[in-house]
Amino acid sequence: MLLKICLKGRLHGSAKTKQSPGRSLVWLLLGLSLMGAIAYKQIRNYIDTPQALLVLGGALEREEFAAEFARNHPHLQIWVSGGSNQEYAEWVFSKAGIDLERVHLDYQAQDTVTNFTTLVDQLKSEGIESVYLITSDDHMRRAQVIGEIVLGSRGISFKPLPVPSGRSPEPIEKAIRDGARAILWLTTGHTGASFAPAYGEED
Numbered sequence: 001m002l003l004k005i006c007l008k009g010r011l012h013g014s015a016k017t018k019q020s021p022g023r024s025l026v027w028l029l030l031g032l033s034l035m036g037a038i039a040y041k042q043i044r045n046y047i048d049t050p051q052a053l054l055v056l057g058g059a060l061e062r063e064e065f066a067a068e069f070a071r072n073h074p075h076l077q078i079w080v081s082g083g084s085n086q087e088y089a090e091w092v093f094s095k096a097g098i099d100l101e102r103v104h105l106d107y108q109a110q111d112t113v114t115n116f117t118t119l120v121d122q123l124k125s126e127g128i129e130s131v132y133l134i135t136s137d138d139h140m141r142r143a144q145v146i147g148e149i150v151l152g153s154r155g156i157s158f159k160p161l162p163v164p165s166g167r168s169p170e171p172i173e174k175a176i177r178d179g180a181r182a183i184l185w186l187t188t189g190h191t192g193a194s195f196a197p198a199y200g201e202e203d
Contacts, residue, residue: 048130048157050076052123056115056135056143057082063089065163066134067096076132078102081119082109112142113181113191116150124154137162142175149182 053076055066063083070078070093078098083089086105093103108118123131131151135143140162147158181192 048159050130050132050159051128052077052079052126052131053161054119054123054131054133054158055080055083056112056133056139057084057109058112058139059136059163059165060084060088060092061165062134062136062163063092065161067093067098069132069134069161070098070102071096076102077104077126077128079104079106079119079123079131081106081115110193112139113146113150113178113185114193115143116146116182117185117191120150120154120156123151123156128156130157130159132161133158134161134163136165136167138165138167138169141172142170142178145175145179146182149179149186153186 053066053070055062055078057063057080063080066078066080070076078093080089080103083105084092089105090100090103093100106119109115133140133143133147140160144158144160151158185191
């Protein structure tokens with residue numbers, strides 16, 4: 001009886017040993033696939049030529065920065081999501097010599113997540129495949145997390161253009177929270193806006 005138990009244990013152990021290489025191979029392939037996807041995304045972000053500026057509202061210096069940048073890049077369309085009031089925004093761009101036909105002001109957004117979700121399909125319908133993403137440097141990490149999910153879901157790449165703010169980077173918890181909200185939007189169509197503070201309190 002003891003011999004049977006020992007033999008059974010050894011056979012059971014051998015079976016486990018035989019399964020391990022297969023499992024290791026699966027994990028290796030998954031890891032390589034993930035690394036390949038990340039590398040592809042980074043290469044594409046580097047290579048793609050942006051066709052537009054996407055400016056996230058919340059600080060006046062973002063629009064001022066965008067106006068100066070757009071003056072040196074006359075081929076770029078400009079999309080401002082949730083920015084300053086129309087009169088001031090148009091004055092900023094006009095002062096920089098920007099034709100207002102290039103400027104698209106959108107006021108649907110309630111927060112950073114909806115800065116992206118309210119415009120992504122319109123950008124896609126305009127044939128835009130790459131944008132410059134403009135926001136304050138302390139806000140950029142969160143914007144990039146959301147952008148990777150929301151813009152990426154429509155095949156739109158982006159290049160970040162951080163605007164100096166003199167402020168410390170936001171807590172990483174905000175990026176995690178809004179990343180989760182972006183995934184919620186991707187899977188359900190809802191942005192989870194009730195989980196975020198009122199617009200303007202955090203941007």
